[in-house]
Each structure stands twice: as C-alpha cells, then as structure tokens.
Amino acid sequence: DAGVTQSPTHLIKTRGQQVTLRCSPKSGHDTVSWYQQALGQGPQFIFQYYEEEERQRGNFPDRFSGHQFPNYSSELNVNALLLGDSALYLCASSKDRGQDTQYFGPGTRLTVL
Amino acid sequence: AQTVTQSQPEMSVQEAETVTLSCTYDTSESDYYLFWYKQPPSRQMILVIRQEAYKQQNATENRFSVNFQKAAKSFSLKISDSQLGDAAMYFCAYRRGRNAGGTSYGKLTFGQGTILTVHP
Numbered sequence: 327d328a329g330v331t332q333s334p335t336h337l338i339k340t341r342g343q344q345v346t347l348r349c350s351p352k353s354g355h356d357t358v359s360w361y362q363q364a365l366g367q368g369p370q371f372i373f374q375y376y377e378e379e380e381r382q383r384g385n386f387p388d389r390f391s392g393h394q395f396p397n398y399s400s401e402l403n404v405n406a407l408l409l410g411d412s413a414l415y416l417c418a419s420s421k422d423r424g425q426d427t428q429y430f431g432p433g434t435r436l437t438v439l
Numbered sequence: 440a441q442t443v444t445q446s447q448p449e450m451s452v453q454e455a456e457t458v459t460l461s462c463t464y465d466t467s468e469s470d471y472y473l474f475w476y477k478q479p480p481s482r483q484m485i486l487v488i489r490q491e492a493y494k495q496q497n498a499t500e501n502r503f504s505v506n507f508q509k510a511a512k513s514f515s516l517k518i519s520d521s522q523l524g525d526a527a528m529y530f531c532a533y534r535r536g537r538n539a540g541g542t543s544y545g546k547l548t549f550g551q552g553t554i555l556t557v558h559p
Contacts, residue, residue: 359545368443368530368549369484382546414482423545425537430476430484 328353330419330431338437339407347402347434351419358400359428360392363414375400376423404436412438441466443533445550452521453558459506460516460553462531469493470536473507473514474547479527487529490514492536518555526557 331350339345351358357376361369371384375394394400398419404411414435418428442465452458464473475487490498490507497505502522506515518525531550 357545359547361547366552368532368551369547371546371548374545376545384546416484418484418547420545425545427486427489428547429486433482435482 330417330429332415332417332431332434334434335432336435336437338439340439341407341409343407343438344403344405345407345436347404347415347417347436348399349402349417349419349431350399351417352429355419355421355429356398357420357423358394358398359418359420360400360402361416361418362386363416363433365413369416372402374423381423407438409438412436441468441471441533441535441548443531443548443550445529445531445553447553448551449554449556451556451558452518454521454523456521457517457519458521458555460518460529460531460555462514462516462550464512464514464531464533466512466533466535468535472534472536473505474532474534475503475505475514475516476530476532476549477525477527478530478552484530488516521557523557523559526555528552528554 333348359374360372363369373383378394389405391403414433416433417431420426420428471492473490477485488500502519532547
C-alpha cells in the first residue's frame with residue numbers, strides 16, 4: 327500500500343516565478359492538507375481540500391492556491407514567489423475532512439533565489 | 440486561536456534511558472485531539488501517538504507514552520528505553536474535534552518542535 331507521495335523532491339526557483347507542487351494521497355483517503363515548514367520551525371497549515379473544494383484556509387496570501395482532482399490527488403500553486411517562500415512543503419492525507427489521522431508525505435523542498 | 444508550545448528546543452538522552460518531552464497548549468474547546476509526530480532528518484513526518492481529549496486514560500504505543508493533564512493543558516511524551524533511531528525532531532500538535540463546532544476541525548496546529556539527540 328503506497329503512502330503519501332509528493333513531487334518533485336527538490337525545486338529551485340527565482341523570485342517572481344510560479345511553482346506547482348503535487349501530492350498523491352494514501353489509498354482510501356479523500357482529504358488533502360498542505361503545510362509549509364520553514365527551517366527549524368513547526369509546520370504551518372496552508373489549506374485543506376475535500377471533494378475538490380478548498381474547505382479551510384490558514385493565514386496565507388492568495389498567491390497560494392490549490393486544486394484537488396477527482397482521484398483525490400492535489401496540487402499546490404504559488405505565484406510571484408518571494409524569498410520567504412523557501413521552505414519544506416508537506417502534504418498530508420486523511421479521511422473524513424481531516425478528522426481521521428493525517429499521514430504525511432516526504433515533502434518538497436522549495437528554494438527561492 | 441489555539442496555540443501549542445514546546446519549551447524545550449533541544450533534549451538529549453543516553454541510549455536505553457528514559458526521556459520526557461514537554462508540550463502545553465491553549466484552547467477553550469472541550470473536543471480536541473493531541474498528537475506527537477516525529478520528523479527524522481529524512482523529513483518524513485511520522486505519527487508517534489495520539490490522544491483524544493475525552494479519554495482520561497493516557498495513550499501508550501510500545502515504548503512511547505503520554506502524560507495528558509487536561510486541566511493543566513499539558514501533554515508530555517515519555518520515551519522509554521531510548522534507541523538511536525529515536526533521534527529526530529518531535530512535534531506536538533493539536534486538532535479541534537468535529538463536535539467543537541464550525542468547520543475548521545481538520546487542521547493541525549503544531550508546536551515549534553524539540554530536537555532529540557540519543558547518545559550511544
């Protein structure tokens with residue numbers, strides 16, 4: 327049983343560019359949550375997708391957007407990248423809108439130069 | 440808003456010894472869940488243990504156990520018989536329960552983390 331997968335593993339972008347990160351949830355899970363983890367810090371909640379809609383959102387600007395597909399996989403898009411967007415981006419999948427235990431993927435390390 | 444505080448940035452323990460990691464949280468809700476996650480250098484966040492607020496019994500998973508003090512809003516993790524593989528960053532996390540009302544019951548709120556070093 328494959329766990330949560332994320333791609334790519336690492337990414338380097340320059341300021342002002344746009345980036346798309348991808349996540350495939352664990353089999354049987356229908357909810358995907360995205361978190362941003364700055365170096366040496368705890369993860370911060372970005373948003374959660376369920377039934378192809380954004381259900382909850384953390385304190386992140388509109389430059390951060392997402393999508394969930396019918397197969398429950400998800401994308402995180404960040405526009406107009408800033409240096410401060412450099413972080414590890416974690417995807418977590420779960421059942422029942424996050425009420426069940428959330429399982430994390432290995433993350434995508436984004437570096438903005 | 441809920442907050443989670445881990446006051447120990449770093450802890451160390453000798454192999455085979457016991458160590459306790461501290462966590463406090465602030466909430467006005469009665470329906471919630473608490474978690475300890477482990478993040479080794481490989482970056483994969485792994486669930487260690489989970490505690491439902493309505494359960495008075497402390498959760499236990501093999502060598503890992505918690506001391507859940509609901510009135511004091513304290514949730515510490517005890518690791519017994521520490522192993523080299525336990526070395527990692529440990530995060531305490533909070534999640535509202537569905538019965539707390541509203542719709543924001545799926546997000547996890549994390550503490551700042553505690554780096555655990557295990558000495559052979």
